Every structure is written in C-alpha cells, then in structure tokens.
Amino acid sequence: MSELHEPILRWYDEHARELPWRGPDASPWSVMVSEFMLQQTPVSRVLPVHQEWLRRWPAPADLAAEPTGEAVRAWGRLGYPRRALRLHAAATAIVEQHGGEVPAAYDELRALPGIGDYTAAAIASFAHGRRHVVLDTNVRRVFARVIQGVEFPSPSVTKAEREVALEVLPDEDATAATWSVAVMELGALVCTAAGPRCHDCPVADRCAWRSAGHPAYDGPPRKVQTWAGTDRQCRGRLLAVLRDTDGPVHRSRLDAAWSEDGQRIRCLASLIEDGLVAHVGPDTYALP
DNA sequence: CAAGCGTGGGA
DNA sequence: TTCCCAAGCTT
Numbered sequence: 001m002s003e004l005h006e007p008i009l010r011w012y013d014e015h016a017r018e019l020p021w022r023g024p025d026a027s028p029w030s031v032m033v034s035e036f037m038l039q040q041t042p043v044s045r046v047l048p049v050h051q052e053w054l055r056r057w058p059a060p061a062d063l064a065a066e067p068t069g070e071a072v073r074a075w076g077r078l079g080y081p082r083r084a085l086r087l088h089a090a091a092t093a094i095v096e097q098h099g100g101e102v103p104a105a106y107d108e109l110r111a112l113p114g115i116g117d118y119t120a121a122a123i124a125s126f127a128h129g130r131r132h133v134v135l136d137t138n139v140r141r142v143f144a145r146v147i148q149g150v151e152f153p154s155p156s157v158t159k160a161e162r163e164v165a166l167e168v169l170p171d172e173d174a175t176a177a178t179w180s181v182a183v184m185e186l187g188a189l190v191c192t193a194a195g196p197r198c199h200d201c202p203v204a205d206r207c208a209w210r211s212a213g214h215p216a217y218d219g220p221p222r223k224v225q226t227w228a229g230t231d232r233q234c235r236g237r238l239l240a241v242l243r244d245t246d247g248p249v250h251r252s253r254l255d256a257a258w259s260e261d262g263q264r265i266r267c268l269a270s271l272i273e274d275g276l277v278a279h280v281g282p283d284t285y286a287l288p
Numbered sequence: 289c290a291a292g293c294g295t296g297g298g299a
Numbered sequence: 300t301t302c303c304c305a306a307g308c309t310t
Contacts, residue, residue: 137307
C-alpha cells in the first residue's frame with residue numbers, strides 16, 4: 001500500500017490548511033492544547049480560543065499557576081468542559097513530573113489526564129516527530145474507504161485496523177508524522193463523512209470503496225446523541241451562567257436557568273462532583 | 289464495552 | 300426543522 005504515500009503526501013503539501021499549531025514555530029504545548037480542544041470540536045471553533053489560550057498561558061507552568069476555574073472560563077463554549085479541567089491537571093503534572101516540558105514519549109503522555117491513545121500518539125508525532133500510529137475518526141474513515149472498501153469504519157477500533165495502519169505507516173519518523181497529519185487532513189477536507197469529494201482525492205483511482213461503486217454503509221446503526229432535556233443540556237445551561245458571570249452567583253440565578261427542579265439539583269451536584277463548580281457559601285456558587 | 293459528556297454549524 | 304456530525308476520554 002506504499003503507493004498511497006506519494007500522492008497523499010504531495011496532496012497535503014499543496015492543500016494543507018495553515019493552522020497555528022502546525023508550522024515550525026509551534027511549541028509542543030501549542031500542539032497539546034490544540035489536541036485537547038480538537039477532541040470532538042471543529043477546527044473553526046477552536047481557532048480563536050486556542051489563540052487566546054496560548055497568548056495568556058504560553059507554557060504549561062502559566063496555566064498550572066491559575067485556579068482551575070480560569071481554565072473553565074477561558075474554555076468558553078467549546079463544549080465538554082471537563083477537558084479544560086483535564087488540560088489544567090495535565091499542565092500541573094507536566095510541571096511537577098516533567099520539569100514543565102511536554103513529554104515526547106508516548107507512555108508518559110498517555111499517563112497524563114485527558115490523554116488517551118489518539119492524543120498521546122498525536123502529540124508524540126506532531127509535536128516531537130516520533131513515529132506512532134495515529135488513529136482518529138478521519139484516518140479511520142479514509143482507511144475504511146481506500147483500503148477496506150466500506151463507507152464507514154466499525155464503531156470501535158479493531159486490532160485488524162490497527163495492524164493495517166501500522167503496515168502503511170512510513171518507516172522514517174518525520175515522514176510518518178507528516179503522513180498521519182496528511183491522512184487526517186484528507187479525511188477532514190476531501191474524504192468527509194457526508195458528501196466525499198472523490199474528484200478532488202489524490203488516491204481516488206486506488207480507492208477500494210470507489211472502485212466498488214460506493215456501496216452503502218452496511219454495519220450496525222451509528223448512534224445519535226439525544227440532546228433536548230438531557231443532563232448534558234442542563235449542565236451546559238448551569239455552567240454557562242457561572243461562566244458568564246464575574247464572581248459568585250446566587251442559587252436563584254441557577255434556578256432560573258433550568259425549570260425542572262430534580263434534574264437541576266442533580267446536575268448541579270454532578271458539576272460540583274466533577275470539579276466544574278464550587279459551592280462557596282449558602283446558596284452561593286462559583287467557578288472553582 | 290456501552291454510556292455519558294457540550295456546542296454550534298451545515299445539509 | 301431535524302438530523303448528523305466534529306482531531307475522544309473516562310468509567
């Protein structure tokens with residue numbers, strides 16, 4: 001499958017977006033912050049928050065010196081705000097255990113809060129030029145189509161999938177890192193989940209899914225998250241009140257944000273349990 | 289391993 | 300409008 005390398009690497013060289021966390025001047029910390037923010041959040045929404053984050057906290061130690069609530073507030077509306085807590089906790093661990101420098105070793109990255117297999121491989125590859133299999137949703141979809149000939153990959157990563165990704169990973173470290181980001185970019189811009197632009201694809205003539213006539217997805221139904229009325233929506237409402245207010249707020253403000261008493265009380269308790277909200281006085285709450 | 293966790297934009 | 304989805308992690 002190494003005949004995929006040249007066309008995809010050349011395509012990336014010509015079509016890659018210029019993003020602040022790419023480029024030769026991007027620090028490992030900048031890459032790490034971007035990877036946290038990009039977990040389930042689109043690039044366009046990450047860009048302004050990432051820029052302000054790096055301006056305010058140019059190194060892990062700068063973030064670690066702040067209360068966790070400052071990270072939650074600066075996270076804004078990126079979603080999944082526990083990522084902000086984990087990024088803060090990871091920065092603290094980097095200061096305490098790694099001399100303030102983002103580790104380059106996969107195992108050390110993987111041990112940090114909020115860093116799973118994908119993020120550890122991505123930081124090791126993109127910030128430090130190490131050779132790792134980087135399997136995100138884009139890479140999985142590209143390989144599913146080009147190599148396996150199906151529209152979408154299985155719900156969770158399989159052993160076979162990981163073996164295929166390792167087989168096609170270039171041998172040289174720097175090339176492997178560029179390859180991974182190139183395949184990701186191809187998935188993000190061309191081989192998209194809905195409406196792939198096969199006419200712009202550098203490997204369309206080698207694509208198993210395309211040569212099979214774009215057979216429809218035949219796997220288990222992909223689950224859709226419900227939203228209206230869920231705890232996630234309730235928690236988002238409550239946290240938004242605190243985020244958009246300077247200083248503590250009275251409980252009446254939170255009561256006004258969600259009408260159903262039982263759910264609101266449960267969600268507030270879970271936010272406190274998660275460390276996203278602090279109970280600072282009788283009927284008074286604030287960011288931690 | 290399935291479920292839970294935010295948010296907003298595009299089709 | 301409704302549905303789908305966007306560089307996952309944790310439990």
